[in-house]
Structure formats: structure tokens, C-alpha cells
Amino acid sequence: MSSLSNYLIVSAILFMIGASGVMFRKNVIVIFMCVELMLNAVNLTLIAFSQFMGDQSGQILVFFVMTVAAAEAAVGLAIVISVYRNKETVEIDKLNLLKG
Amino acid sequence: MNPNIINPQELAKLFAPLVKTSMSHFLPETILTVGFLLAIILDLLIKKSSQKKLTGYFALIVLAAAFVTSWMQWQPYVEGSTTWKGGSMIFPYMTTLIPQIGMAVVDNFAVFFKLLISLSAMLIVLMSMLSREVEERGRHNGEYFALLLALTLGMFLMPAATDLVMMYISLELVSITSYIMVGFMKENSRSSEASMKYVLFGAFSSGLMIYGFSILYGLTGTTSIVGIQAVLQSGMEAHTVNQLALWVGVILSLAGMGYKISAAPFHFWTPDVYEGAPIPITALLSVASKAGGFGLLMRFLMFGFPVDFQTGKLLLNWPLVVAVLAAVTMTLGNFAALRQSNIKRMLAYSTIAHAGYMMVGLVAVGSGLFMLAEVRSVGFHKELLPHFYEMSGMVSVMIYLVAYLFTNLGAFYVIMLIANKIGSEEIEDYKGFAKKSPLLAVSLGIFLVSLTGIPLTVGFIGKLYIFSSILTADPITHATPWVWLAVVMVLNSVVSLYYYVRVMQAMFIKQADAQTAPLTSALSVGPDGTLSYSLISKIFIFAFLVPTIVLGVYFQPVVDFTSNVVRFFSLQ
16 A cells, blocks of 8 residues: 555655755745755655665664754754844845855 | 564674774774863863963864874785785674674775874864954854864764765764854854855755665665675666666765865855855865865765676766766866955865866776776786876875865965954955065965966875876776866866966065055054064964975875875775
């Protein structure tokens, strides 16, 4: 009923949604949410492969991905706050001091 | 009940000695970890912000200890031995596929990168202590040096990782720490904007990379690089590996690594981040983190997708992909550098170009592997082998990294000293600088000449070895397939000469006009208009200047050393 390819298709779609969100959305917070979506798609892929192959190392990798995602979100949001203090905006278009 | 599952107690008995030996091989990294924690405690104990610099000296001691212990891991080559193996796997685990594979490996290749990275980290610590940008935030200097140690730990693990899990973690350790370091001057809106852009690009490309890893895991059923290679090798013969999926997996994985070495099309963050970050951190990102990225990339491509010795074909035609990316990277970098007015931004584009040159060496690694397989297919010609490792791409990339370390760090150091006094990084403000401080102007000139790759500097040696490695003819067919890439590289070097010379022209030929305020309103201008620098900061220039010139003339030690690094690869 539920084959491996179903899981892979769902996770590929999730990954695409996340990746296109990163590329097209303008609000930094939304972009971070899209990155999380990408990482969750990866986790789904890993768990699906791991379950269907009967090998545990994929599931272990999922734990590390989750930990790293948490650390990345913490640092990322801290940086968002410091940007907001300086510029009073979190729109990516308005961050244009550095260009060329 | 699965008969393959071993009783946990027996497993613990089996693995206890392995963990013990692994820990003894893990000494440099352990020192860095403990040093990082102690640096945080030290930061809490020091109350006065003027004394926070003590953590810098502490970081220096820790890095020196890591350097020495890495040095002790070096395994010298005994002439004539054929059974000698260069490395040992650490933190092994069991899988059903391969009995014992490890998370990381300690071999001369990893040791070389550890030495390079700890050396540059030490130079960066010294640079940071002389930096005005870092000094202005004296209260946070403890965190700064502690994070620098964590960053070094991540970079130590990158070239040693032989497992996708370890590769991901080491890469993220470096990335996340460098996001914080880039935004270190958080009241400065440029610095925080740079770190914002860095986080967004970094998180996106590491997401792509880990998706690539998950595909590779799905195709092969293992996260070990060695395991992936073994499965692919047997799968290729049986035609059970889906080529398209494999390509998608590898290209997505290259995204994350390409971002670390700032290769096109993942280079967009580089100019913004380099411009906004404090100068010592820019220098660190451009040298050490790039070196770690190259170590990781070379390990991934060489161990994961080498030549199938039975058929003499590459498991995957990655040299072609890398060659196209290299050509695009260096052309983009050089042409964008032409129209920059900020020197840090110009050097950022120049480091993109240099990443392109080093990727040419990476292409040579691939074609060297191919030639090695060819030679083996007609019988093992031992007399051909020395020629290979002298000329092989790996040696050339490593020589280039050594050259790049001294030259680029030196250039950033001089720019930092200039910015300390005149508070500007615009090339316009460098007009007539030769009169203000001849020593700084001349040494910056030498570093830029070396970056161009003009003879008698170490930069020339790096480029020379990359050229000879890419133009090495096939020993059997006498074909040189990568001539076009070498031509692109020569043309690019000519283009780069233009923007490097522009800085020198501003410093030596142009006169400072009265309007250029920054120089005249500088902090400590002598009566005759010269800038005075402390003796220490002047002496420290020679730490970069002497290797740049001496290694440009007497380069044999570097060649011998790097050749010894790759010697064991051909013996295996």
C-alpha cells in the first residue's frame, strides 16, 4: 500500500516547496521557515530509505540534522534580531548596504 | 530474531579497545574542544574588558598544542616499503556491508590540512589582537577567541571526515560558528547584514547538500564514503545503480561544498560577507575555511568516486563537471573584481578566482586517477609512479594552498593595518600611500604580485604546479585533454593582473589629493605625513613577507612535504 516511492515523492515535493520559498520569499523569517521545511523533507527521505533498507545509520543522521537545524535557527534568529536593531526591517530587499 | 545482531555486551567488549585507540588518535581535536570550554570559563573569570585579551593568548597556546600534536600524527614514509599504510580509521562502527568503517581517518592528508589550518588560525589570533575592529568590542573578546577555537575544531574535522554524518557536522560546525564571527560587530549594520546574508546562503546550500547525501544514502545503503565506493563499484558492474539519481545526489552534495570554497554558482555570498566581516575573520574565511572545504571536497570525490581499477573508468565523470565550474568560477571572479572600488570586495572576488584555479588542480586529480588506472591496466610500472605524485593534482592544490595562506593572509593583514589608521578600505583612499608608509605599501605590493602569480614569489610556484599537473600527458595515449582549461587559466591570470596593479598604481604613482580626508585626519600622522605603526605590527608583516619571497625561490621543501602526503595513496 505504501511503497518507498510515495515517501520519496512527498519529500521531494516538500523540498521543492521549501527551496522555492527560500528563493522567492522576501521576509527573512519566512525564508528561515522554508529552510526548516527543506531539512524536514531531507529527514523524511532519510527515514524512508532507512526503514525500507533496514539500516539504522540513516535514522542516526536524522538526529544530527535535527540538532544542527535547531542550532542554525537559534543563530539565525539572533542575527535577525541584530539586523532589526540596526535597520528596523527584516525584508531582504531592504538589506542593500553591501552590493556591487 | 535476526542472527546478525550481536549481544550488546559482546559488542561493547569488541569496541572498547577501538574507542580507546580512536581517542588517542583524536588528541588534537580533544585539545581544541577542551580549550574551547576553558576559554569560555576564562572569559567569565576575567572581569575587566581591557584584560579580555588574555583569552587571545590562551587561544594561541591551545592552537600551538593542536599544531604540535597534529605534527606528531605525521607518518613518515620509509623508502622501499610497500605495505605501509598511511592512515587509520577512527571511531569505527559495524555495518552489514563492510565489517569496519570509521567516522574519520587520520592520515597524512588530514594531518597536512590540520597543520595548515592551525597555522593560519594562530596567525589570525595574532592578527585579531592588533585589529582595531576587534579591540573596539573588547568586552566580547573572550567569546571571539573561544569561537575561533570552535571554528578551528570544525575545520580540523572537515578534511579528516570519511562519513557523510561527520562531513555534515564538521561543515555545519564551521558554518554556524562563522555566521556568528561575521556578525561580531553587531552594532555595525554592515556586519550584521553580512552575517544575515551568510546565514541564508549557508542554510540553503547545506540543505541542498544534505538532500544530496540522503539520495546517496538511499542508493548505496551506507553513509560511509568507503562503503559508498564499494557499493557503487559492484553496482556499476551489475548495472543496478540509477545513473540519473547518482548524478542528482552528487551535484546536490557539491552545492554545499562549493559554497564553502565559494565556487560558482554558490559564490554570491562571498563579496558581501567579506566586505562586512571584521578583517581578521575575512582573512580566516578566505584561507582556512577554504582549505578545509578543499580537503573535504577532495576526500569526497577521490574516496567516493575514484577509478574502477577493473575497467579503468571513472565511476562518475566528475572531472568534467568540476572543469566547467572551475572555468566559470575564475572568469566570473576576475571580471567582477575589475570594477570594484572597495579593496576587501576586490579581494573577495579575487578569492573566488583563486578557488577556480584550485579547482583546476582538482580536475587534475581526476585525470591523474584515470591515468593511474591506465598504467595499472598495462602492468604496474613503478618507475612511472614518482612522476605521478610529483605532478599529481593533489600536490598542486596543496602547494597552492600553502602559497595562498601566506600571500592572502599577508594582504589582508596589511589592509587591516591601513584600515586601523585611515578607517577606510576604498582603493581611492590609498592614493599616495607609499609616501605615508613605505613598508606597508611595498609589502602589500609584493603580496598582490604574488597573488597574480609573477615569478620569484610563492604565488608563481602554486600556479606553475597547477599548470604542470593539468598539462600532464597521458602516459599511454599521450593525450592532454585539458588544454582548453589551461588556456582559460592563463587568460584569467592576465585579467587579474589589471586589478592588482590598479591598487599599486594608487599607492605608488598617484598623488594624494588634498580632499581625501581620511589620511589627513588620521590618528597618528607624523610631522612629515608618515603613519607610525608599532614595532610589533611591523615585525609581524615579515611573518607573511618572508615565506612569500623565500618559498618563491626555495620551494623544494614544500614540494617534498606535499609529495609525501600523497605518496601513500598510490601504494594502497
